[in-house]
Amino acid sequence: METEKLFEITAYTENQVGLLSAIAGIFTRRSLNIERLLVYPSQIAGVHKFKILTRAAETQIRAVVLQIEKKVDVIKSYYEVDNERSCREIEDVRRFLEERENENKQ
Amino acid sequence: MITGSEAFWRSLLAEQADVVFGYPGGQIMPVYDTYCEFQDQIRHVLVRHEQGAIHAAQGFARASGRPGVVLVTSGPGATNVVTGVADAMIDSTPVVVVAGQVPCHLLGTDAFQEIDLIGMTTPISKWSYQIRRPEDVAWAVSRAFYIARTGRPGPVVLDFTKDAQTGMVEYAPKPCKFIRSYVPDPPVKEETLQEAARLIDAARKPFVVYGQGILLSGAEKELAAFLEKGAIPAGSTLLGLGALNSDHPQLKGMLGMHGNLAPNVMTQTCDLLVAVGMRFDDRVTGRLSTYARQARIIHIDIDASEIGKLVPVDLGIVGDAKKVLARLTELIAPRTAREWQMEPILCEAVEKHKVIEPEIFPESGELNPGEVVARVAEQVKGEALIVTDVGQNQMLAARYSRFVQTRSFISSGGLGTMGFGLPAAIGAKIGAPERTVVTFLGDGGLQMTFQELGTIMQERTGVKIVLLNNNWLGNVRMWQELFFRERYSCTRMVNPEFTLIAQAYGIPCAHVEKREELVPAIERMLAAEGPFLLDVHVREESMVFPMIPPGRSVDEIMLNNEDWFNYGD
Numbered sequence: 001m002e003t004e005k006l007f008e009i010t011a012y013t014e015n016q017v018g019l020l021s022a023i024a025g026i027f028t029r030r031s032l033n034i035e036r037l038l039v040y041p042s043q044i045a046g047v048h049k050f051k052i053l054t055r056a057a058e059t060q061i062r063a064v065v066l067q068i069e070k071k072v073d074v075i076k077s078y079y080e081v082d083n084e085r086s087c088r089e090i091e092d093v094r095r096f097l098e099e100r101e102n103e104n105k106q
Numbered sequence: 107m108i109t110g111s112e113a114f115w116r117s118l119l120a121e122q123a124d125v126v127f128g129y130p131g132g133q134i135m136p137v138y139d140t141y142c143e144f145q146d147q148i149r150h151v152l153v154r155h156e157q158g159a160i161h162a163a164q165g166f167a168r169a170s171g172r173p174g175v176v177l178v179t180s181g182p183g184a185t186n187v188v189t190g191v192a193d194a195m196i197d198s199t200p201v202v203v204v205a206g207q208v209p210c211h212l213l214g215t216d217a218f219q220e221i222d223l224i225g226m227t228t229p230i231s232k233w234s235y236q237i238r239r240p241e242d243v244a245w246a247v248s249r250a251f252y253i254a255r256t257g258r259p260g261p262v263v264l265d266f267t268k269d270a271q272t273g274m275v276e277y278a279p280k281p282c283k284f285i286r287s288y289v290p291d292p293p294v295k296e297e298t299l300q301e302a303a304r305l306i307d308a309a310r311k312p313f314v315v316y317g318q319g320i321l322l323s324g325a326e327k328e329l330a331a332f333l334e335k336g337a338i339p340a341g342s343t344l345l346g347l348g349a350l351n352s353d354h355p356q357l358k359g360m361l362g363m364h365g366n367l368a369p370n371v372m373t374q375t376c377d378l379l380v381a382v383g384m385r386f387d388d389r390v391t392g393r394l395s396t397y398a399r400q401a402r403i404i405h406i407d408i409d410a411s412e413i414g415k416l417v418p419v420d421l422g423i424v425g426d427a428k429k430v431l432a433r434l435t436e437l438i439a440p441r442t443a444r445e446w447q448m449e450p451i452l453c454e455a456v457e458k459h460k461v462i463e464p465e466i467f468p469e470s471g472e473l474n475p476g477e478v479v480a481r482v483a484e485q486v487k488g489e490a491l492i493v494t495d496v497g498q499n500q501m502l503a504a505r506y507s508r509f510v511q512t513r514s515f516i517s518s519g520g521l522g523t524m525g526f527g528l529p530a531a532i533g534a535k536i537g538a539p540e541r542t543v544v545t546f547l548g549d550g551g552l553q554m555t556f557q558e559l560g561t562i563m564q565e566r567t568g569v570k571i572v573l574l575n576n577n578w579l580g581n582v583r584m585w586q587e588l589f590f591r592e593r594y595s596c597t598r599m600v601n602p603e604f605t606l607i608a609q610a611y612g613i614p615c616a617h618v619e620k621r622e623e624l625v626p627a628i629e630r631m632l633a634a635e636g637p638f639l640l641d642v643h644v645r646e647e648s649m650v651f652p653m654i655p656p657g658r659s660v661d662e663i664m665l666n667n668e669d670w671f672n673y674g675d
Contacts, residue, residue: 014287017236018224018225018228018234021228022228022229025228025229029229059414062414063411063414063415066410066411066415067411069410069411070409070410070411072232072233072253072285072287072288073233073287073288074287075286075287
């Protein structure tokens with residue numbers, strides 16, 4: 001059994017109504033939870049960028065990325081392991097919460 | 107200035123569309139009204155149910171190679187085509203569906219006959235788009251045709267709001283030949299092809315499995331040339347049938363659950379599997395964990411997301427089958443023979459003796475459904491276009507028909523849509539009017555879209571309907587016999603007198619029960635000018651063998667209720 005890891009999928013797309021649900025549907029079909037989703041204009045004018053954090057096996061992520069890229073209005077899609085970065089982020093949040101609790105105690 | 111509706115018909119003409127399958131209704135009435143001015147240039151086929159329209163459009167597309175066009179109203183008209191959209195998606199069929207939609211100011215308000223068609227069809231279409239302004243009509247229609255027919259073909263859906271139909275626009279054609287985010291014909295690296303040729307040349311027992319991608323890419327000649335130069339045997343998927351002449355000596359038959367023994371066994375004994383224009387459907391691969399594990403695998407497909415989706419490959423080639431095969435044929439070394447020895451000979455002998463002869467040449471008893479297919483095949487000599495419904499009729503039609511030319515077999519493969527056969531046959535006959543179109547159906551599937559006999563009557567479509575009538579949902583009954591302890595839950599059918607129904611529609615018909623009546627009745631059917639319904643009473647407990655039971659490896663094959671074939675035992 002292949003181990004599941006956190007991956008960050010990036011997709012560069014046209015600005016087309018309905019693309020968010022088209023992409024989300026690919027995750028729904030495979031029962032993949034989206035841990036985080038960001039959609040914003042990229043540095044290229046008229047091109048939008050999706051950043052999707054999800055936990056799955058790498059073979060599944062590879063298939064998902066190809067199915068995203070298959071959508072007519074998706075320009076390119078990539079993935080990378082997000083383990084390290086998300087660990088850093090989690091540590092950051094943990095630290096933040098601890099600090100807040102400490103402030104609260106004082 | 108013209109209306110959006112007129113722009114729509116002009117855009118269809120700009121795409122060389124000359125047939126539309128449709129059904130009018132409230133939110134598409136402006137388009138239908140404008141049709142009065144275009145009826146000399148475009149034929150409209152009035153179906154009896156919108157599902158009939160889309161299956162007919164699928165049949166048209168697969169017979170002619172041109173996109174089928176569907177025109178329906180909003181709400182129920184649109185939901186009724188959804189099954190066909192899904193069917194066209196999984197079977198890569200170019201279809202352009204145009205549905206009416208409520209005016210823009212009512213979108214999202216639960217207006218009469220409003221549904222979220224884009225939301226419903228996004229996961230099952232190649233592209234779906236809502237036309238909200240008359241200015242978008244020419245652009246959207248042209249883009250829809252371009253997307254439907256290029257790359258891996260598929261269905262597109264246009265949701266045409268009523269105000270876009272009635273609004274005025276300065277019309278100019280907007281032909282679409284390029285979409286920057288969409289690469290329909292991916293370039294293939296020469297090094298990749300050279301690597302593939304090296305693998306093929308080094309193989310002792312290479313085997314090719316091909317699918318509908320050969321037909322879609324028009325690569326029939328390239329496939330034959332490639333196989334012949336490399337002396338490589340091949341097996342076809344269900345939808346690949348007809349790509350090679352059935353009598354081609356290197357074609358070892360059909361793959362998969364009810365395919366021939368030889369290609370399934372050769373999948374498990376080859377040292378190199380070259381898959382072209384096929385997607386490793388589970389009905390082809392059986393248990394994936396044991397599928398062709400001994401072989402290196404090359405997968406050629408135009409859809410990058412198919413490579414490695416199910417079967418891990420040694421080399422993936424994303425490209426058009428015609429171009430890839432043409433170049434590979436240049437690159438590979440010519441061969442006269444390969445190390446294939448016993449597999450095909452043994453398999454063919456066993457299958458002939460244990461399965462084929464008992465099915466198509468029974469000595470006595472009731473008629474077998476496979477026997478009916480075989481007698482039709484003898485008469486049409488491989489030249490007919492065979493359309494099937496889904497179930498035993500489909501598997502037997504695939505097994506016992508012969509094909510001498512491409513685009514001769516139309517069937518609902520991936521979705522397995524019962525009710526597909528009759529309307530698809532209507533569309534196929536309209537798409538290829540010069541050909542004899544024979545459809546094999548069961549009594550279950552025929553009754554799912556039976557109403558399209560009305561379309562046949564109105565359009566005088568010369569479809570030959572062969573009803574393999576056993577008064578059962580035969581395929582489910584077979585599974586109940588084999589895998590559900592012979593508990594026949596809800597599969598018995600009490601049926602009407604089908605010939606009386608055909609007569610009501612003015613369709614000539616015959617009813618056959620005895621063996622000696624069969625051939626004369628088939629002759630009468632084929633000699634008839636137009637449509638004909640042949641109601642053949644076949645054995646109730648008919649089975650389809652060989653069978654790879656679900657979850658089994660492709661070389662674990664049932665030959666009948668008792669005997670298994672295990673190559674190597």
